[in-house]
Amino acid sequence: MKKKKFSAGIFWxxxxxxxxxxxxxxxxxxxxxxxxxxxxxxLADSFALPTGELFSLANYRKAFQNIDILGAYRNSxxxxxxxxxxxxxxxxxxxxxxxxxxxxxxxMLYSFVVAxxxxxxxxxxxxxxxxxxxxxxxxxxxxxxxxLSVILPQVAGNLSFAIVVLSGYIKxxxxxLEEAAYMExxxxxxxxxxxxxxxxxxxxxxxxxxxxLWSYNDLFTQMFFLKRPEMFGITTLLNQLTxxxxxxxxxMAAAVTLVAVPVIVVYIFLQKxxxxxxTAGAVKG
Amino acid sequence: MSSNIYRDKKPVFVFLIPAFLFMAVYLYxxxxxxxxxxxxxxxxxxxxxxxxxxxxxxxxxxMLYDDIVWISLKNTxxxxxxxxxxxxGIAVVLALMVDNIRHGRQFYKTxxxxxxxxxxxxxxxxxxxxxxxxxxxINQILESLGKTTLTDWKAEGIALVTMMLPVMWQYVGFxxxxxxxxxxxxxxxxxxxxxxxxxxxxxxxxxxxxxxxHNVICTCxxxxxxxxxxxxxxxxxxxxxxxxxxxxxxxxxxxxxxxxQTKNVDYGSALAVLIVVLGIVLSKVVNRIFKxxxx
Numbered sequence: 001m002k003k004k005k006f007s008a009g010i011f012w013x014x015x016x017x018x019x020x021x022x023x024x025x026x027x028x029x030x031x032x033x034x035x036x037x038x039x040x041x042x043l044a045d046s047f048a049l050p051t052g053e054l055f056s057l058a059n060y061r062k063a064f065q066n067i068d069i070l071g072a073y074r075n076s077x078x079x080x081x082x083x084x085x086x087x088x089x090x091x092x093x094x095x096x097x098x099x100x101x102x103x104x105x106x107x108m109l110y111s112f113v114v115a116x117x118x119x120x121x122x123x124x125x126x127x128x129x130x131x132x133x134x135x136x137x138x139x140x141x142x143x144x145x146x147x148l149s150v151i152l153p154q155v156a157g158n159l160s161f162a163i164v165v166l167s168g169y170i171k172x173x174x175x176x177l178e179e180a181a182y183m184e185x186x187x188x189x190x191x192x193x194x195x196x197x198x199x200x201x202x203x204x205x206x207x208x209x210x211x212x213l214w215s216y217n218d219l220f221t222q223m224f225f226l227k228r229p230e231m232f233g234i235t236t237l238l239n240q241l242t243x244x245x246x247x248x249x250x251x252m253a254a255a256v257t258l259v260a261v262p263v264i265v266v267y268i269f270l271q272k273x274x275x276x277x278x279t280a281g282a283v284k285g
Numbered sequence: 286m287s288s289n290i291y292r293d294k295k296p297v298f299v300f301l302i303p304a305f306l307f308m309a310v311y312l313y314x315x316x317x318x319x320x321x322x323x324x325x326x327x328x329x330x331x332x333x334x335x336x337x338x339x340x341x342x343x344x345x346x347x348m349l350y351d352d353i354v355w356i357s358l359k360n361t362x363x364x365x366x367x368x369x370x371x372x373x374g375i376a377v378v379l380a381l382m383v384d385n386i387r388h389g390r391q392f393y394k395t396x397x398x399x400x401x402x403x404x405x406x407x408x409x410x411x412x413x414x415x416x417x418x419x420x421x422x423i424n425q426i427l428e429s430l431g432k433t434t435l436t437d438w439k440a441e442g443i444a445l446v447t448m449m450l451p452v453m454w455q456y457v458g459f460x461x462x463x464x465x466x467x468x469x470x471x472x473x474x475x476x477x478x479x480x481x482x483x484x485x486x487x488x489x490x491x492x493x494x495x496x497x498x499h500n501v502i503c504t505c506x507x508x509x510x511x512x513x514x515x516x517x518x519x520x521x522x523x524x525x526x527x528x529x530x531x532x533x534x535x536x537x538x539x540x541x542x543x544x545x546q547t548k549n550v551d552y553g554s555a556l557a558v559l560i561v562v563l564g565i566v567l568s569k570v571v572n573r574i575f576k577x578x579x580x
Contacts, residue, residue, distance in 0.1 A: 009486065010385075010386065013382045013385060013386060014386065014389075016378075016379075016382060017379065017382055017383065017386070017389075017393055020375075020379060020397065020457075021392075021393060021396045021397065023454065024396055024397060024399060024400055024454075024458070025396060027411055027412075027415060027422070028411075030415075030422055031411050031414060034414075046420065046422060046425055047425070089303075090303045090304040090307060091304060093299075093300040093301070093303065093304065094300060094301050094303070094304035094305065096300055097296070097297045097300035097301050098301070100290075100291050101291050101294060101297045102291070103294050103297060109301070109305070112305075112308070112313075113308070116308050116312050116313075118564070118565075119312050119316050119561075120514060120515060120537075120557070120560055120561060120564060121515075122537055122540050122541075122556075122557040122560050123315075123316055123319050123557040123558065123560065123561050124311070124312060124315035124316055124319060125315075125544075125557075126315075126319055126322060126327075126330070126544060126550060126553060126554055126557070127314070127315035127316075127318035127319050127322065128311060128315045129330055129331055130318075130330075130331050130332065130333060131310075131314075131315070133331035134331075138331070139331065152307075152311060153311055155307060155311075156307050156308060156310075156311030156312050157311075157312075159304055159307055159308055160308070160312075163304065178290060179290065182289065182290040187296075188290065188291075188293070188296040189296060189299075191290065192300070213402065216404065217403075217404035217405065217406070217518075218518075219404070219405070219406045219517070219518040219521070219522075220517050220518065220537075220541070223541075223545075224330075224545075234404065234406075234407075235404050235406040235407075235518070238404075238406045238407055238409075238410055238522070239406055239521075239522055241410075242409070242410055242413065242522055242525075243525065246413070249414060249417070252410050252413070252414060253414060255410065256407050256410050256411050256414075259403075259404070259407045260403050260407050260411075263402055263403055263404075264399065264402070264403070267399055267402045268395075271395055271398070274402060275394070275398055275462055278398075278401060278402075278459065279459065279462050279463055279466075
């Protein structure tokens with residue numbers, strides 16, 4: 001490949017790659033530019049840029065007046081941050097115990113973890129709802145309890161994956177540092193929190209990003225637990241919006257923009273970690 | 286592990302209890318409870334039910350005679366074919382192409398992957414606008430190419446295509462990244478040797494890249510099959526309640542429909558059991574077909 005001239009074959013390769021890139025980028029550009037056009041003009045000539053007469057902020061004004069998009073952001077980010085935190089705390093400890101201690105049944109416990117990845121959320125959601133309803137945390141008008149009712153099942157849904165990825169990483173760490181700490185008189189807990197956890201940081205980041213995005217983008221679980229408008233997360237809000245105002249295309253375009261653009265900005269800065277986080281489970285096999 | 290640190294086993298339980306308690310309460314118990322629920326009569330989400338079905342397996346008999354179960358099974362199988370052929374297929378082609386260029390690899394990786402980061406719900410809204418009957422993006426493009434009539438992309442017959450294209454499109458980048466990682470693991474010496482022997486680019490792809498990628502492609506296919514069973518958000522946003530005329534249900538959306546809309550919660554549970562069985566059977570089949578090979 002080194003000193004080949006720019007051949008016709010390579011030209012076609014670039015062309016095809018760029019065509020696919022166009023299908024991923026252009027829809028977003030299209031919806032953003034149309035979100036800045038007045039409701040009645042929006043789709044008349046949808047490929048035109050929103051300049052001059054076409055430009056309007058009416059859709060955004062309506063979006064902020066009619067729907068509580070900031071509230072939805074607050075709820076979603078709170079849920080997802082808590083899910084990511086709890087997952088790394090619980091999964092980290094379990095992964096450490098499973099990869100360092102040898103005890104009877106450790107193999108079996110690990111296979112329970114792996115089997116946990118196979119349970120589709122469809123198969124657990126109804127009993128989980130019934131259970132939380134009986135405890136009085138699901139379907140209440142208390143904000144904290146409602147958030148908790150979503151956080152708990154989402155944590156459980158991510159634990160298996162997180163334990164598998166983290167144990168793989170912890171197993172690859174050298175034992176010498178832990179031994180040194182032990183010589184200094186550290187207990188197992190101190191060794192974990194002061195030696196192992198800091199070393200596992202890259203893997204924790206991967207798992208946290210995966211859990212955060214999974215929870216942030218999930219609609220299914222949230223539809224069961226977030227039923228009141230003031231409790232809506234981003235995905236439940238969008239779903240509600242489609243069924244109520246699906247024909248107000250300007251508002252739809254503005255809502256998509258408000259939801260997608262911040263995520264894209266974050267993605268551009270953190271893409272290395274995000275790509276690693278999302279594909280970690282697959283590459284580990 | 287020869288070290289003395291881990292002789293004392295007491296801390297093990299402290300480390301393990303939170304995670305395993307969570308999994309027992311939120312995964313294992315509900316999973317088995319759900320199987321029991323599928324034999325009971327439950328009219329209200331959240332209630333334990335009002336007794337057993339008569340006969341106890343009534344839901345499973347009903348499934349056999351429920352046309353929509355068969356439609357949703359058929360759609361789910363089509364979805365799997367689409368994910369294997371469309372997602373993994375396109376991803377293989379794109380990955381092999383990116384592997385053979387020198388400039389812009391990182392750019393393509395970033396751009397191809399990014400739809401995965403956006404929630405399927407938001408993409409559902411986006412594609413609703415793109416496939417709009419009057420002046421959606423697709424119809425406008427077709428119009429400018431000289432087509433005179435508008436296509437109703439949500440009409441019966443074509444609705445399934447409209448639903449599956451975005452799902453396929455979203456995850457191509459995911460398999461692309463996995464495959465590119467696989468290609469990077471192929472040692473350069475092999476290509477070097479082939480070059481000295483006078484192999485063309487196409488021959489290198491055909492006789493080195495593709496055979497050595499075999500196992501990675503298998504992993505992707507297994508993931509695509511299990512992924513297809515989990516598809517829910519985008520179809521539900523674009524085609525709620527299986528519209529038009531309940532022809533676009535997937536097993537997951539049909540399960541949700543019965544659980545929340547028809548007050549037939551126990552039937553929803555039975556459908557969830559069906560999804561589990563389907564998942565186990567199909568991943569066994571896929572593993573059998575794409576057996577891993579050693580080179």
